[in-house]
Amino acid sequence: MSLAADTRAAVRARPFVLDALRAGLLNHSAAAAWLAEAAALDGEPDAVAAALRRFREDLPAYATESRGTTVSMRSGVGLSAADGAAEGDAGEPLLRVGDAAVAPEGDRTAIVATGDVDAAALGASLRRLAVRDIEVPAAGVAENTLVCVVGRRDGPDAVRIVEAALDAVPTTDST
Structure with a gap:
């Protein structure tokens, strides 16, 4: 593969880098130096930075949706064998x-959200x-x-955190 393809693969393997790149918050030089080492990219950091800049041009802007x-809270839950009830x-x-x-x-609390939820909403909440x-x-x-x-x-804080997460779930455009 080319250095550009290797760089794209390294970014996709690290979703936080992809999010920062899409949001325009990434210091390309610092990220290139880090990726060159972390992903063992075969290229100079300046070339990796150039590949990051080109990759950014092809990505959709970072966006969220409500x-x-x-969201509700259910106290008194616990973890047990699935065959209980x-x-x-x-x-x-x-x-x-x-x-x-x-x-x-049990002695834990469940935060339960119903409505327009999916794996992206769960990921944002977690x-x-x-x-x-x-x-x-x-x-x-x-x-x-x-x-x-x-x-x-943690229940009351977790309810507020999950509500906030569900108000700004990152969109999942393919890259």
Whole structure:
């Protein structure tokens, strides 16, 4: 592959670099030096910087969109085996993944968003929760419902963070 193609692949492998490049916030020289080392690019940093500038011209501008959702908090959930409750029971799990489930009894809090949610909305929410150092031991999205499980004390802050994330979900134009 060419240096330009290698640079594009290195950027795509590091979504935070792609976001900064799309937003016009990237110091091309600093990013080129870092990428040259981190991705073991076979080229001088100046050439990598030039490839970054050309790549930026081909990318859509960074943009976000607001999602129509309702966000609520459910206290008293926990993580357990997925076979605990039968379909239709009042105690049906909020989320099942493999052999684990978010059950209606425990010492954690579930943040539940319903409406226009998808994997991009979940990703935006998880990024913002991580930046605020809020641990998320379980999360998922399916059929217009997004669930993030957090510690009991983190619940109120997590609701506000998820609401803010859903008001500015990055658009996912292909690159």
